Amino acid sequence: MPTARIRLPAGIKKGEVIEVKTLVTHAMESGQRKDANGQVIPRKILNKFVCTYNGKEIFRADLWPAISANPYIAFFIKAADSGTLDFAWTDDDGSVIKESAKIEVT
């Protein structure tokens, strides 16, 4: 079962630009490897990442097999309001890993 972790800094001030660190467990099988019988292990990666902030998409990424296993993506947001950050990673098989984080600004 994949697990996603989100890390935000503590004590966020309104309007501050903060780093959002995300990590999700996934093999990111590249489609380049072979198993013990010499058969190519089919590609199975997370190919898309989206972050929404209070329902609005603010950051998106297209990923290819050159992204390491257990993808780590860190980016910045302007903490304009308190609310929710939603994260979604889309697998090659169509399934979506979702995680969210509360953001409190003072």
Add this chain to the structure above:
Amino acid sequence: MTAKELGMDLPPALSRRIVLIGAAGLASGLIAGRDATAQALQPGAHVQVLNKLVGGKKATPGRIKLRIPEIAENGNTVPMTVSVDSPMTPDNYVKAVHIVTDNNPRPEVSSFYFTPANGKAEVSTRIRLAETMHVIAYAELSDGSVWSDQAEAKVTIGGCGG
């Protein structure tokens, strides 16, 4: 090059100084030469991929900074940070950053799409490098301009997992 070869007859101490100055000049020339080649993209599939991603716009070196370790011990997970010099305001922001490599089985690595709500155009991730190669980044700005940077990582253990 020694003083004698230059046809000069100088006291040994001074002649050594000239040799040192010459060596320093040569070294700085080599460094400048390395910078110049670092900015020139070698043609290949990766450049075609980049050009397609930015709709054929011409990229100028600058504004974007790609940081990877010079020597990556493990090609399976090489930390990479890309940042673009931009105020990230609604009328002047970075729309996208595209990353490719010139020696992986496929050139594409990732594309990141920013909005002014990011406040800062910087992203970090970890990438796979099959062997020693260049990583190239293009930044697409809201004014339509495209900027590029590239860096080379020497890889000790390849990241394709035989």
